[in-house]
Amino acid sequence: MKTVTLVAPCYDEVEVLPEFYARVRQLANQLPQYKLEILFVNDGSRDGTDGLLDSLAAQDPYVKVLHFARNRGHQVALTAGLDFAEGDVIVTMDADLQDPPEVIPELLTKIEEGFDIVHAQRSVREGETRFKLATAHAFYRLLNAIAHEPLIEDYGDFRAFTRPVLMAVRGFREQHRFLRGTFVLLGFRQAVLPYHRAARSAGRTKFPLRKMLSFAVDGIVSFSSAPLRSLLWFAFILWGVSLAFTARALIGHFIFRWTVPGWTSLVVLLTFFTGLNLFSLSVVGLYVGRTFEQGQHRPLYWCRATRNIDLRALPYSPEIELSRRILGLNESPSSPTDNDHPE
Ligand code: UDP
């Protein structure tokens, strides 16, 4: 029997988790041919999500929980889920029921048909503001236009994939993560399944404009060097403009004997070039900053506790090793699978 691991990052989701769990459990009854387990990654919630997940894990051995020591963001929580997932098929999804669990059987059917990655594509999006829909659409068009590799349009992190894909994606350890792009560039046999994205069932979005913007910058800077290259074209154009200005000034001075002080053009040029300098510097800074952060070799995440997970059985990754050390699992081989940071 194949095991399916659902990976769901949660950050302050105490209002939706009971319904999420109920709907997934219901689904498990409809899919008797699979062993369905849920891996919750608690991304440093502060609202009682911890306690709720612990009690779910205590009654249901198919509920696994990973408690981060602090909030590390949705993409890192998802990454941790991929490190800890052990199923034959993995499904990543949001915990707020915007990715309806009822779509999962269709994703699994596509996997059975022989695809390795099935992206669920949002054909309809309920309960989102016009602003979010318009900016998301514009963002994916821009990204597709400038990315090194074509990425499919407007998809989130709701997808199913097989174990070989899981192994491949674990090899990508960049600090700034944009997993929906990474999955596309992995290759394998990919399929797209349109679905109807529901509104959030309770609670508020955890993606304010600030986080959305920084996620968009991560997507562009990780998958395209167009911003860097565009600077070169800017420089060429401006060089042309400044040559024309120089010619005009010289001709004016020697032939027509103009005595206009030229203060306006000076100021215009000065501000324009200063602005451009700053812009160029900041684009370069984006890429240099990333090199710096990658060079620090910081762990992406670290765990405070786990439930129903045998950390010692997991393969090596720097983060898993660090979590083992935090939980004191290197010395005492006797502890059960519920692990808490020893006080
Ligand atoms: N999430 C997370 N860490 C964060 C922000 C969000 O694990 O720092 C989770 C959140 O609990 C949810 C999923 O990521 O399960 C998607 O977040 P949300 O629904 O707030 O984003 P939106 O759907 O509004 O883009």
Ligand code: MG
């Ligand atoms: Mg949501």
